[in-house]
Amino acid sequence: MSKLIVLSGVPGSGKSYFSKLLRKKKEGHVYIISSDALRDLVTGSQKNLSEDKLMWKMFYELAKVYSEDPKGIVVLDATNRDTKYRIDSVKELKSHFDETNLVLFDVAKEVVIRQNFDREFPVPTEVLEEYFANFELPQKEDYEFFSNVYITNGENIEEIIDLI
Numbered sequence: 045m046s047k048l049i050v051l052s053g054v055p056g057s058g059k060s061y062f063s064k065l066l067r068k069k070k071e072g073h074v075y076i077i078s079s080d081a082l083r084d085l086v087t088g089s090q091k092n093l094s095e096d097k098l099m100w101k102m103f104y105e106l107a108k109v110y111s112e113d114p115k116g117i118v119v120l121d122a123t124n125r126d127t128k129y130r131i132d133s134v135k136e137l138k139s140h141f142d143e144t145n146l147v148l149f150d151v152a153k154e155v156v157i158r159q160n161f162d163r164e165f166p167v168p169t170e171v172l173e174e175y176f177a178n179f180e181l182p183q184k185e186d187y188e189f190f191s192n193v194y195i196t197n198g199e200n201i202e203e204i205i206d207l208i
Contacts, residue, residue: 047117048107048141049208050134050190052124053149054175055167056160058198062147063119066205070117075110077103079122080165090165104137111140117208126180131189138189145208146190148182151198 049066051059060078067074079099080090086099103120110118118141124130130146138144151159153176160166167175182193194204 045142046111046114046140047143047145047208048111048134048137049117049119049145049147050124050130051119051121051147051149052130053151054123054125054156054179055172056156056163057149057151058159058196058201059121059149062149062196062201062205063121065201066117066119066208069202069205070208073113073115074117074119075106075113076119076121077106077110079103104133107137108140111137123175125175125178127183127185131185143191144189145192145194146182146186147194147196147204148186149198150181150195155198 051062053059060080063076063078067076082099082102083092083096084090086095086102087093103122107118107120110116120134124133134144156176157169157172160172182195187193192207194207196204
């Protein structure tokens, strides 16, 4: 059964950590599509947004390619900060997968700020503040659209991985 996992969380909340741990625990057939990694590949820097249109096209096209693996778990590692974007961005993909899951990172601000500074490319504090101000917890539409909605505070990541 193919699965799509849409990660949603502010930078530094643990999305990439989750992806790597999922890959390790599930052993094979896990495809991680990271907006940061693709941006770095396309422009040479995660901070360079000049080719974002191309980067996002590649992001979703890769998900379609990986959906061909009937045992595949495809992880979309990006901020996906509000319901409208989460749903609109994966509408076209939903039919390619047997199951579509949302994993939302609702991690305490002080933890995220600390983890952000441990990143290779920390997000400036003022940008992080904007993400927090505009981040949306799951809405009714998320629960109706996704097969499963999981919320993590950062401490229950392994339990969520076991459920996937």
